[in-house]
Amino acid sequence: MRHLAVCPGSFDPVTNGHVDIVRRAATLFDQVVVAVLGNPAKSGLFPLDERVELLRHVVDGMDGVRVESVGGGLLVDYCRSVGASAIVKGLRSGNDYAYELPMALMNRHLTGVETVFLPGDPRFEHVSSSLVKEVAGHGGDVTGLVPDAVLPRLLAHLAH
Ligand code: PNS
Numbered sequence: 001m002r003h004l005a006v007c008p009g010s011f012d013p014v015t016n017g018h019v020d021i022v023r024r025a026a027t028l029f030d031q032v033v034v035a036v037l038g039n040p041a042k043s044g045l046f047p048l049d050e051r052v053e054l055l056r057h058v059v060d061g062m063d064g065v066r067v068e069s070v071g072g073g074l075l076v077d078y079c080r081s082v083g084a085s086a087i088v089k090g091l092r093s094g095n096d097y098a099y100e101l102p103m104a105l106m107n108r109h110l111t112g113v114e115t116v117f118l119p120g121d122p123r124f125e126h127v128s129s130s131l132v133k134e135v136a137g138h139g140g141d142v143t144g145l146v147p148d149a150v151l152p153r154l155l156a157h158l159a160h
Helices: 016-028 048-059 075-082 094-111 129-137 150-159
Strands: 004-009 031-037 065-070 086-091 114-119
Touching: 004 016, 004 075, 016 031, 016 048, 016 086, 016 114, 031 048, 031 075, 048 065, 048 150, 065 075, 075 094, 086 094, 094 114, 129 150
Parallel strands: 004 031, 004 086, 031 065, 086 114
Antiparallel strands: none
16 A cells, blocks of 8 residues: 655745755655645745745655645645645754644544644754744845745745
8 A cells, every 4th residue: 555645834935954854755655745735824935836846846856755835725635635644844842742643633523634743953943934034034044944936936026
């Protein structure tokens, strides 16, 4: 039996912390779908299409990994539609756990889908999409925190 995992997120934009989790998920599962979803709790900087485009560029060459845009609806329904065995999320800290745990339990309550948590690499413990946007927005250098292709796009969005 082949096992497929979904790595969901808003990826606004993708960071090197996300890339690390996707790469490690791909060593544990036969296939990984990176699912790009809008999060109503967060106002987006990058249009959904551009997040997907950047992610596709970044995962190019990663065996068994693909990127899909999820228009709306519940993550669990999407997981069912692609036959996912699990959701994979990275945890940087106890704060992440507190944020992720209710979602993991709710998703399991809804359809039984399990969430697998991977400990974030300490190199990226301080890296989040929102902090990267804030730092870059104030002129700080975020080189090495996001994939190279993201950097010019980030600066262009922040300039507008
Ligand atoms: O990267 P984020 O913003 O932390 O990702 C959160 C996301 C998009 C994975 C979460 O908001 C989600 O699953 N949204 C889809 C709608 C849904 O299923 N909501 C109920 C979650 S229990």
